[in-house]
Amino acid sequence: DLESIYKLAVDKNVVRRDVIWIFMHMDLEYENFDPSLLKHSGRFLTFNPKSCCGIISEVECSCGRWSKGVDEYIGQTTLDVLERVVASYGNTSAPVWNCSSVDKFDFQTGFYEKMTDILGQGNNFTLSTLDNQVKEIGLPLIIDIQDRNESHAVEVGHWQNEFKINKDFKVSKLKKIYRIGIVMGLPWAYFVYPNGSKSVNTSSKGKGTLEGYFPSLLHELRKRMNFDYELILTNEYGIRSKEGKWKGLEEEVIDFISPYIDMSGISIVIRKKKTTQSIFKFMTVLKLEVWMGTLAAVGAVTLLIWMLERMSPYSYSNARHLYPEGGRQFSFGESLWFSVTSLTPQGGGDSRLLAFIVLMLATFTSNLAAFLTVERLEKTVQSMEELIRHPKITYTVADSTIVHRHFINMAHAEKVLFEKWKNLTLNSGAQTQSEYRVWDYPIQEQYFHILQVINRGFAKVEEAIEGDFAFLHDTMESSPLVLPSNKEADSSALLAKPYSPTKRTLFEKIT
Incomplete structure (x- = not known):
């Protein structure tokens, strides 16, 4: 019965929208249909009880439970009418005529008149006179059309050889329905859960709210363009398995329309280099080994000068009488200061030491200039x-x-x-x-x-x-x-x- 069919359609998630599905009762027991099952409004076509006896060719019409379909009843009734028309001719032989016969239309007129007389005696078929005085034979059917939901029903109209809409019924244009596939991904489409977390996993779609750019865009387009849609959510664009089946979305199977936002391809994302601001920025010009070698040389010279000052019998500390005009006492601090200042070419000095200092300064200056220039001109990867x-x-x-x-x-x-x-x-x-x-x-x-x-x-x-x-x-x-x-x-x-x-x-x- 129709009730069990409707339950199955709802369980399989087939019936999801209002006034989209049309249900037709093929018997007169439609009053037994439970309206509380209607989760969405539907359009129901039912046979009017007044046309029951016209459909069933029976002497005593009870209009009880039908044992056959309405198409079988109408076919049987039509055959009964034709048999009665043929029987009305008695033993009259069928007329024979050729192209030169002038009375060939007489038999057609007689057959039509006999059929209309027989139909007028019963209630199987309806007769209506047209403008040209020709009688039209109509099917013995009256079909009532209603829009129903779980609370009430609205009379749409009825059909009796032609469709007639009730004057009080307002015809509303049905919205177009599109089936739209979305590949889940931040920030385009994702689920937001009550705890504030976000996920693109389609297996948990019943627990979260769908948000993102695409749902918001579709919501706005639906309001402006007056349409409805069904979403198909997936995490894959679509690949073909070895068994020949497709999963996800795939243009080879689905005929996509021309996209409004075309895919721009593949991008490369690189971490930007952080330019650290430090007073020791100049030290990055030379490698750590160079700086460590320079410090080791300064330390070795400092230690050597300090040891000679302490151990030499001719130093100022050990032989002050040899320096009547005074001298420079090389303590450890004085030795360190002497070694550091020797790196800066001030005044005269040993030519070999001067050449080393000039070479180090020139190397440092050129490397610093090159380092700063390259740092400013460094570009990201473009291909x-x-x-x-x-x-x-x-x-x-x-x-x-x-x-x-x-x-x-x-x-x-x-x-x-x-x-x-x-x-x-x-x-x-x-x-x-x-x-x-x-x-x-x-x-x-x-x-x-x-x-x-x-x-x-x-x-x-x-x-x-x-x-x-x-x-x-x-x-x-x-x-x-x-x-x-x-x-x-x-x-x-x-x-x-x-x-x-x-x-x-x-x-x-x-x-």
Whole structure:
């Protein structure tokens, strides 16, 4: 019965909106339908009891429980009427005529008149006279149409050979319904829980509230454009399994419309170098070994002068009588000061010492100028080629993402092309092989090496937190996280598509 069918449809989450589903009772027991089951309003088509006996060709019509469908009853009633029409001719043989006969329409008129007479004697079919005095035969059906919910019912109209709407019923235009798929990700779509935490896990969607840019955009578009939608939430763009099944969203299976915000590709996110302000900034020009060697030399000279002052019998401390005009007493502090001041070329001095000092000062000055110049002119990585050639930066992607799949597919394509090239050269003749050997392999094998670096980079993420590290990710997810006001990171598009003013305007609105 219809009640059990409706329960099954609700349990399977098929009935989710009002006045979308149309239910038709094929019997007269529709009064037994429990209206409390209607979670959403539906449109119900029921047979009017007045047309019951016209459908059932019975002598005594009780209009009880129907044992057959209405189509079978109408078919049987139609056959009964035709049999009565044929029986009314008695033993009259069927007329025969040819193209020259002038009375061929007489039989048609007679057949029509007999049928209308028989139909007029019963209540199986209806007869109505048209404007041209021709009688029209109608089906013995009256179908009532109602919109029902669990509390009340609204009479829409009825059908009796034509559809008639009640004057008091207001026809409302149904909204268009779109099924929209969203790949979960911050800040585009995510769940917010009562404790304030956020998650993009679709398995817990019943516990949190869906928020983000896409839900807010859809809500605003629904108000302005008057439509409804159903969301399909997933964490994957879509891949094809070995069994040939798809999961997630995939353009090869779903015919997407032209996007309003096109994907801009893959971006690289690098930690910005912090420029520390310190009074010891000048010391970063030379390596630690140079400074330690200089300090060791000053310390050794200081210690040697102090020891000679203490142990030499001709020093001022041990032989003051040899210096009637006075002398310089080299204590440890005086010895240290003498060693430090010798690094600055003031006045005359030994030529060998002067050459060493000038050389050290010139080296320090030139290195300081070069260091400050390079620090100002240092640029971020702008392309994949620059990232590959960079000697210091380690890079990787998030595991099992669309970006990771992109590099896997590109590396696989390079491998397949290389195998095709190898088979082409090895299986050709000797003369052809010599022609191929003139040329280098025409395809640059970069994605294979990139994938190797990415796989090694998974283990180096923790080690490179404080060092030079690049993160490759989807621009649509990484761009809002790396805003111009973020002083900790810098983002550059690697596989960017052409500039779009509309996309830029929308991006500025959401950021």
